[in-house]
Amino acid sequence: MFKRSLLALTVMAALSGCSLDGDDGAQGATGPAGQAGAPGQAGAVGQPGKNLPRDLNVEVVGRFNTGIYGKSAAEIVQFHKTSNSAFAINSAENQIDVISLANLPVAAVGNGVTDNSLTSVPFTFPANVSVKDANGADITVTLGEANSIAIYGDMLAIAVAAPVKTDNGAVLFYSLSATGVGSFIKAVAAGALPDMLTFTPDGSKVLVANEGEPDTDYLVDPEGSISVISLVNGVPADTAETINMTSDMVFSSDLLKAADYNTDAKRKALLQTAGVKFAGPDGMTVAQELEPEYITVAANGKTAYVSLQESNAIGIINLEDMSIEIKALGFKDWSQYGIDYTNEDEVASFQHLPNVYGMYQPDTIASYQWNGATFIVSANEGDSRDWDAYSEDIRVKDIIDVDELNKTFSTELQALYDATGGDDGLGRLKVTAALVDPDDDGVVDKLYAYGARSFSIWDQNINMVYDSGDDFGRISAAVLGNNFNSAHTENKGDNRSDDKGGEPEAVDVGAIEGRTYAFIAQERSGDLFIYDVTNPFQTAFVSHYNNRDFSTNFELDDDLDNPCDVAEGMDCTEVPMSGDLGPESVKFVAAEHSPNGNPLLIVGNEVSGSVTVYQITEK
16 A cells, blocks of 8 residues: 555656646637626715815905995995906995906905005996986986996996985996996986895896885885886886886785785785784875885896885785785794893893794895795894884883883783893893784783894795894804994994894805805994805805904994094094994805906995905815
């Protein structure tokens, strides 16, 4: 057995040796390619997409200062792409300042608060113009102050009031050159106090919000209305069509027939039942009550929306049949949010207040598209009627004052009043007297304050989609400390808490790197808030900025002929070092239109008389 195994091993070793010593064979042919593998699984979304909202850099890259304080020297702003210029209404000089942005840097200026790197040239308009009346005859109209401007391509439209605000105003049209110089085209008559105007997205119409405010004695109270001026090949029509608040008002509910709202009394009853606020002397008509404030137009140009601030409503304008439907905005329940309601403690302090409500009362509104639908963004400033012949303004403490309204609070409201500090607590809050005691039984159950201290998003039917709640107050207080709710006429914190807070005044919407943002500026405190509103149902806060120095000492009074009058105890010495006061309007400029290639936000500040240009970029 052993011999047989040894023999086998010897033979195998011999065979191995032969194999190792032989020549290698020729290279074989390449085999066919193997079958392609199945596609791999998609990778995970990158970090920037996951971590929404995206953070933004907010930087001042230019600033223009008129050196005129408290006189609305820099109010409404627009942008002209061809000349790379910002246009700003200067009411103090009754002109438009054309501010060159051609050499705007991409780096932030050294000190955004005191920067004065931008310059302007004046754009003036005549004191009188000729317009066509309803019969086609030429009439001469004397012009007062410009209230609003709008630019479409190289066309400029200016809304100008009459010297007496209750008289009809006019819209002036100009063709702008490559340097921003205007060539007069035509003037078209508008309604009383044309306060704001805008082009439709295709430039075929200009819509004018004629506010129709009364004189202070209510001897004359013109109707609010909408003027619609058509343009054909860049030429405005001789006369405007008018959408009035009487026969042009409609109610879309199928539960109503035309006969249910064919008189002023019927329209007023329906609107009041829906929640529209009426505040004025007896005999005031619906058209006198509704005072158009600000217009935004849907992307398709068929529908527009107008804020009716004092009435706490938004009007839906049908530009195809020239009708308007009024939608009440409802009330904000301050038991659900924190509000600082008194200026006496001089600190930022928030409390939930049951039976206290806010009226949204938006000033500026803007609109954008999501999933093919229109959404309206509102800056909920609040406003009252406060004239010599009629005022709805009252403090809560005056409601129970025997020498004022002499009412009684309900048990619940009295307990809240006492718990918050009485006269120096909730008693300081300003509310409307028009809604104090609707059933006139002498007992006050609810209080309604001006504004909502927020911004909101509404769908195209004016149903609320989003409200920022108490964000503005809490964010501002967290950043500014006791400077929050400061007025724009002095650096004194908390002195607007009893009124309308920081007063969200201006709003615009724009896209940056595929995301849609809302930019909201507060008139009194000067805060700028930025929210990601790409999906209105998933709105998120992104950034806060305030271009103001609260360490300076100054005081001015914009109700005086000379807001800086030393004889009246005013001192404007340090206003130039104080930054931006009283942002009144904001204009977003997309990157593709921007002079420096980055998205911009242009802000007009009426009290400091400054125009500030922010660069808004992703971090």
